[in-house]
Amino acid sequence: MGGRKPAGNSGAAMSEDDSGFTVAPWIMPTLVVAVVLAALIGLTAGAYPVTADGMMRALGKLLTGAAPQTPEERVLLSIRGPRVSAGLIVGAALAGAGVVYQGLFRNPLVSPDVLGVSAGAGLGAVVGIFLSLPVLAIQAFAFAGGLATVALVYAIAAAVQGRDPTLVLVLGGVVVGSLAGAAISLLKILADPYDQLPAITFWLLGSIASTRASDVWSALPAVVIGLVPLVLLRWRINVLSLGDEEARSLGVEAGRVRAVVIMAATLITASVVAISGVIGWVGLVIPHIARMLVGPNFERLLPAAMLMGAAYLVLVDTLARSLGRIEVPIGILTAVVGAPFFLWLLWRGRHGWS
């Protein structure tokens, strides 16, 4: 046996005491600033002019719980404020769930709706609209539909033995999702074309135009609850992204951790889909960009993707209401922005991953 041959470029020359991260330290603060700027743009853009002074007064009213008096305060607290908060939460939630699902399924084409969350939530909401239920009930139906679909997909995957569990989950999601899609189509045909059908269509396109403060407060707790296991299990999610066998050989109970993580990400997705409808592409594209910026390590990737998703959705929503005389549903805009970007990722090749 001869001496050792260094396989790297610089052999053993390296420092021992660094933290091991090569991510530029300015990225996270920059993302935080970007979110704040996006929120300010969302609050100020629009037909009614808003001053910095007015914004401070509105903030004071918000903190003290006093009722808004001036038109400026009403615009900020009742219209733009809830809408911007919804954009922040929905964007952060979808991007965060997208990061989780892509890591878990080790697939770049995966988005938060891979297991049929969106299709199931869509079906739930459409049933609610079809039955002319109140808005709150429609949201509850959407939420329940999303969770029930993923539970069904998971039950199918558990029943199919002896195959790659990840593959079975994805295929199960495709099957159950398209069944839900068929049911949605049936309800659209049966729905009242003057009243229900436009509501159904608008909901399926996704929008945070009519989001009220109460909607935001109803979604927030579920999002926070769903985030807790993701933050706690952040390192295990890294290990799980190596695949089941390697993760298990490294000491991770892959099946159990995956179940918890899927539940958490589904809870997050379903709770925001319930208030915003189906907004596509955010959970697919934002995780990619975040990975380019901070790398695949989930400890940094999750916060980065959530910040970027929040800023992105608020900006796109602001664009959606400023572009023309009528409001463009945000789901259309995210697709118009997201699809070409995704094609560019494919074009660039090189795994399409980093």
Next chain:
Amino acid sequence: MRLEAHDLAFGYPEHPVGRNVSLSVQPGEVLCLLGPNGCGKTTLFKTLLGLLPAQGGHVELGGDALATLPRREIARRIAYVPQAQSGVFPYTALDLVLMGRTAHRGMFAGPKREDRSIARHALVDLGIGGLAERDVTRLSGGQRQLVIVARAIAQAAPLIVMDEPTASLDFGNQVVVLTEIKRLAELGAGIVLSTHDPDHAFAVAHRVALMRDGAIVASGVPSEVLTADRLKAVYGVQVTIERLTTGQTVCVPCMARR
């Protein structure tokens, strides 16, 4: 810590791969598995690691039945170097090695400073300290294989199973890995590895098991097991086995002359 397999049957319920395999590895011992492609080495390894359930017989790690141990405890006792595969995500080499420390930390914890130091030392031991911050998906197959070996070292388990650890390596790095295997065994690790090169078995193995069609056909010290006749029976080629003046033994195939 001893690794023992008693009368093991392995494979899948509808597709058995092997049966009647018994083997044991002591601390400080290197057991080398040789056998043609498809003879069941990888399936046997996965069963030894508990990644596949045994179809018969049982495996013991340090006297405890494998099936009764939680994954975390298994990972603290036995590390795995799977066959080279390209990763999906562009983790840095250091991050990948750090994942070897998972079983030493709590459920909700990430790697600590101490783990980083262990991971870096593992990379330096293999002469690839300079790769620490590199994206593993951009490394060559051989470099990535070395990183995975470093991860097994960082896992600090008394037993290591290596599935063809030298398969994708260039000549120099094969020697690096074989040297490391020897060093780990001298430090007290029990190592099971598979290889296609009888020379590697002669170089590092204390004992050899020759596999064919899911069964061990011969086992013992390399010089007794790896005879020209046995290798011809298993691989179907004529070989010459020579002892060099340096004391090393080599195996050379005899090419048919036309």
